[in-house]
Amino acid sequence: MWIYAEMYKFILSPGGYVARNEKIKHCIDHAHSHPIFAPPLGQETGRMNFDVLMNFFRNDPRTNAVAESILLPGNDGRQHIHAKGLQGSASQFVLASVFQHPLAAGYNHLVVLRDAEEAAYFHNTLENITGAIDLFYFPSSFKNKKNFRLLNSSHVMLRTEALSRLASGGHKKIIVTYPEALAEKVVLSNEITEQIIRVKQAETLDVNGILEKLANLGFRRTDFVYEPGQFALRGGILDIYSFGNEKPYRIELFGNEVDSIRIFDPESQLSERRLLQVNIIPNLSLLEAGKDSGNDAEKVILSDFIPGPTITWLSDRPFIREKLEQYHEDL
Numbered sequence: 001m002w003i004y005a006e007m008y009k010f011i012l013s014p015g016g017y018v019a020r021n022e023k024i025k026h027c028i029d030h031a032h033s034h035p036i037f038a039p040p041l042g043q044e045t046g047r048m049n050f051d052v053l054m055n056f057f058r059n060d061p062r063t064n065a066v067a068e069s070i071l072l073p074g075n076d077g078r079q080h081i082h083a084k085g086l087q088g089s090a091s092q093f094v095l096a097s098v099f100q101h102p103l104a105a106g107y108n109h110l111v112v113l114r115d116a117e118e119a120a121y122f123h124n125t126l127e128n129i130t131g132a133i134d135l136f137y138f139p140s141s142f143k144n145k146k147n148f149r150l151l152n153s154s155h156v157m158l159r160t161e162a163l164s165r166l167a168s169g170g171h172k173k174i175i176v177t178y179p180e181a182l183a184e185k186v187v188l189s190n191e192i193t194e195q196i197i198r199v200k201q202a203e204t205l206d207v208n209g210i211l212e213k214l215a216n217l218g219f220r221r222t223d224f225v226y227e228p229g230q231f232a233l234r235g236g237i238l239d240i241y242s243f244g245n246e247k248p249y250r251i252e253l254f255g256n257e258v259d260s261i262r263i264f265d266p267e268s269q270l271s272e273r274r275l276l277q278v279n280i281i282p283n284l285s286l287l288e289a290g291k292d293s294g295n296d297a298e299k300v301i302l303s304d305f306i307p308g309p310t311i312t313w314l315s316d317r318p319f320i321r322e323k324l325e326q327y328h329e330d331l
Contacts, residue, residue: 050129057093058100066094067101070311092125095313099130099174108166108306109174111313112320116140116178122315123176130174136162138177138302141184141285151285157228159186160243160284166306167192177302179320183327185299187284189307197280199249204256207238214240217282226266229283239264244281247272 057063069079086094095111098104113119116139123137139155162175167189195217197210214231215221222230225241225248232239236259241248245263250271252260261278262271303310314320 053093054096054129057090057097060097063094063097063101067098067103070098070104070107089125089129091313091315092122092129095174096126096129098311099172104311106172106309108172108308108310109313110303110306110310111174111176112182113176113178113315114319114323116180118315119176119178119181126174126176134165134171134173136165136173136175138162138175138181140178140181151283153228156283156285157243157246160281161245163187163189163284163305164192164196164244164279164281169307172308175302175306179323180327182302183324184285185301186305188298188300189305191298192281192284195282198277199251199258199261199280200277201258201261201275203258205251205253205258207233207253207256210238214280219282224266240280241266242278242280243283244279249275249278249280251278 066081066083069081083094095109099109111119111122113122119139120137123135127135137158139152139158141151141156141159143150143152159181162173163186166173166175197213197217199205199210211221211231211233219229219231219240222232223234225232225239228241228243230241230248236253236255238251238253239248240251247263248266250262250264251258252262261275263273263275264271303312
């Protein structure tokens with residue numbers, strides 16, 4: 001597991017020699033005789049709950065050493081750490097412990113695994129450990145890595161959720177991804193903010209205007225909505241399936257006034273929860289800025305999109321670099 005910390009932004013450099021400072025070298029570099037972050041002898045980890053394990057990892061001096069080293073940038077402005085001996089789910093516990101450490105409170109975390117399966121497993125384990133607070137899985141938009149036209153709508157929704165939450169700021173976040181997904185560039189955060197449609201209860205809604213904007217953002221009008229990117233208008237009911245929510249919204253109108261907003265089940269059509277306001281988010285993978293002028297939105301890599309300082313965790317740096325170069329050629 002490679003860990004990179006930079007004060008401003010992360011750049012995947014082609015060189016990347018590991019630079020260990022003396023303060024943490026003795027804590028990380030002895031995997032064979034002292035496996036890093038191994039549970040104490042005599043304790044059976046199978047019967048230990050997550051809280052007990054988290055307390056162990058959180059209080060381990062090696063966790064503190066990793067967190068402290070983040071504040072000591074190397075010659076190139078970044079700190080390079082190579083952690084050895086991380087067995088089983090130890091990587092997830094170490095990451096969660098560093099994420100919760102006071103010294104790392106101002107950092108987002110970008111975690112890059114070898115492939116989609118490894119990333120999904122890592123995310124699920126981390127979700128169980130952390131309770132999924134401020135944790136996002138960032139998959140590729142496409143169903144097939146060789147076909148960049150066939151989109152996976154559920155993956156697009158996950159990417160959109162992560163990007164919109166990052167753009168909104170607030171608490172620091174953990175993004176789990178893999179090379180294929182990381183290679184896809186994303187629109188700038190200000191582009192996302194400009195294209196979000198906000199609807200509030202009791203406000204006056206320009207129905208024709210919102211229908212036109214939905215169409216311009218790539219939403220399709222249908223009789224009934226059943227997947228993200230669709231909208232339907234029947235009498236005084238406007239259904240919109242945003243890419244930013246797992247289920248669609250139902251906006252009930254009284255004339256041009258928003259009478260109520262609800263989340264509903266697209267299969268049963270039954271309302272599940274009332275809301276005071278919603279943000280309608282388009283497919284950010286296809287978002288175009290200045291569509292009338294024909295200009296594509298400016299796009300950046302995910303690591304440049306993430307606001308503020310970022311700690312980047314790489315499970316296999318040489319492999320990930322090779323895959324990124326390969327996917328950039330394919331794209």
